Structures are given as C-alpha cells and as structure tokens.
Amino acid sequence: MTAGVWLAHAGSEVRQLLRSPGYLVPTLIFPAMLFSFFGLTAAHQHPQAAQTILASWSVYAVLGVAFYQFGVGFAQAREMQWTTYLRTLPIGPGPQIFAKLTTAVVFAALAIGILWAFAFITTPVSYGLGQVLRLALALVLGSIPFAGLGIAIGNTVSARTAVPVANLIFLPMTFAGGLWWPPSALPGAVQKISPYLPTRMFGEIAWAAVDGRTIPLAPASGLAAYGVVFLGFAAWRYRSEERRRFR
C-alpha cells in the first residue's frame, strides 16, 4: 500500500463533497450568512466583543462540519453500495479514516476562511497571528467530541432522517450554548442550562483562546467528559452497525 492509495481516498472524498451542493451550502455558506444576520450589527455596536462573536461563529462552522460530514455523511454512506464495494478493495480502514479526517479539516478550514474573509471585510474585526493559532488549536481539539457525536448519529439513523436529526440537535445546542448570541443575552431558563451543554463549553474554550486567557478548567474538563461519552457512544453504534451489516 502506497501513499497513492491514501491520496486517492482523500481526493475522492473531497471531490464527492464538492459535488454535493446539499452539503456545501449549509457547511460553507451558512456560518458566514448567519454571522451577517446575528453577529454583524453586534460586532459594529460592541467592537470590543467582535473577536469573541467571530470566535463563536467559528465554533459554529466547525460544529457544522462535524454534524453534517460525520453525522449525515456516515448515514448516507451506510446506504450506498459503493461503500460496500470499497470493503472489497485490498486496504484496511486506514485510508478511509485518513480521507474523512483530511476532508473534515479541509472543509472546516474553507468554512472558516469564508466566514473570516466576510467578517474582516464587513467589520473592523481582525485576529493577530497568536490568536489565530490558539483558536485553530482550540477548534481542532474541541471538535473531537462532536465528531464522535456525529459518527454516533450517522450510525444510528437512516440517511433520510439524518439531516433533520442533525439539525434538531445542532441548532438548539449551538443557540443554547451561546454561540448565536452571547450567553448573557439568552432567555433566563436557557441561561441556567447553558453552562452544562458541550457547545457552551466549546464556546468558553474558543473565547478564552482569542482573549489570550488560560483555558478555563471547568469547560475543558466538562468537554473532555462529553468527549469520552460521545466517542464511546460512537464506537458502540459503529460496531453494532458493522455487525448488523457484515456479520
């Protein structure tokens, strides 16, 4: 097995997604679009909060990739005969996992690139190099639990229901997590549950990263705990799906 196989899988995965507008628009365009709806005015009114607001939407963008590429993507792949055919090729799971991860990184970077380009042009906000690096690291690490949740969803529901199910979890969780509006602007009841949501914890980490603060311990350990649960759930769902289909 050569590097060519790994590249062939990554290239094939990226090309498949580039040809699916149903995936491209929500993951690449929505973060910038929703920022223009919900973040743009606030970023102008409170320039000191603009960096935090943009960090929130960056988290939103990364979560979108985790939910749609892993959640919806797995659910669709399970129903494609092509996926079954891939198993007949003389390779292990390595190249396909590599392909999924590189694709996720590529699309998350594209979504954030579009979001930041839009924000940098329409608002006075900008990031220094240190902030970019810290935020990038926070986004990569923070998204791991959600990739696990995505894989768990993708191996549980059918392709047809994967999109509504992903939306049903993704939209309320990102809103209640304080990513659309700052947590202080959330309705009272939502404010009470917000700190316990993994999306809020992810947000706290990203906000600390752009502010240059040390990463607060509570959300970091909370998110790690969620990560263990979600990844365990994903492994369980994945294994039982594999057993069901290929026993």
Place this chain on the structure above:
Amino acid sequence: MAELLRFVAAHFPSPSDIKTLLRDFGLDSVADRRASKLSGGERRRLALAMAFAGNPQAVFLDEPTTGLDVEARQIFWHTVRRYHGDGGTVFLTTHYLEEAEALADRVVLIDRGHVVEQGTVAEIKARVDVKRLRFRATAVPDLNGFADANMDDGWVIIDSADTDALVRNLVSASIDFHDLEIEPVSLEDAVVATFRGERQEHKS
C-alpha cells in the same frame, strides 16, 4: 467515471492502463460522465472494467453477462478471451451454457450445491454421451418406447445414448426415413441430459 477506474487502480501495485480499459469495455465516449448518469449497460461494463482495473492474475465473475445487451456481451467475451490469452484466469459462473462452451477451458457443473460433472467442454459432452439423430419422415414413427421422438418441420429428432441401436431398430421396423444424420449435442443438451440422469438417480 474514469475517475472511479483510476481510484480502484490506485489500490494495486501494477494496475491496468486506464485508457486501454476504457477502450476494451467500450466506455471511451462516456469516460467523463458521472457514473450515476450512465445507462444500465454502461454501468455493467464499468463494473466489469473495475474488476480488471488491478491487472489481476485471476478474476471471479458471478454471472457477469446476465442482463447484458448483445453488444456488451460480445465486448465482454472478447476481453475475457484476450485476458485469458495473456495468461489470466477467469472464474466465471453463468446460466448461459453457450457462454461456458465459448469461453471455458474447464467446466464444473453444480446442481444444488453438488458438483455433478467437471472437465473440458469436450470431456463433458463425451461423458454424457448423448447424440442427436435426425431424419426426415412424414410422421413420428412408433418406437415402442425405445426413445422419445420429437417432430419439427418435417424432421424427426431423437436424443439417445445409443444411436447405433436406435438406427438398427429403425431399419428392422422398416420405418421410412430419409437424410439420416447423427450429430453431437450442444453442451446445453448434454447438461440437461446429465441433470435429468442425476435426478432420476436421486429418486431411485
């Protein structure tokens, strides 16, 4: 679509040449089309081309020509013959006995999971040892149950394991026949005869 072939080929150390594959399977004109936009026959040919993409030493094909149109089947037969000529081995399952007769060096007949016969096409035909006797007559002669005769457009056709005895019988019964011919049967008829024999053995 050619992308798919390149993708599959990338998994093998010395893959087949993609351009040659496209040409061999008559897929040149649709190389840039998406696989989902291909016709049924084109998809089948693409699937076959994918089986050969790794330049394998042996290929297993399970009823590759079922539902294939005539042109595609001929392309396929041609490719299998050339691949075999270059030293490749094809394991092919088929319900079309003419296909086995046309392509196979070695035939294994399987009935309900049991090997019934195996050997070259000629060996199987010889082992089955049924010959077909044809002659012209005005009516189906009464053979006293010696063999089953069928009438087709002025020809009487009798499949028999012992055509010599049958001819002697016809002569001694003074049956009026013309243009007598004895010919070997096709593999298909041989197989039918074999299976019939097997089943009767099972019953008894």
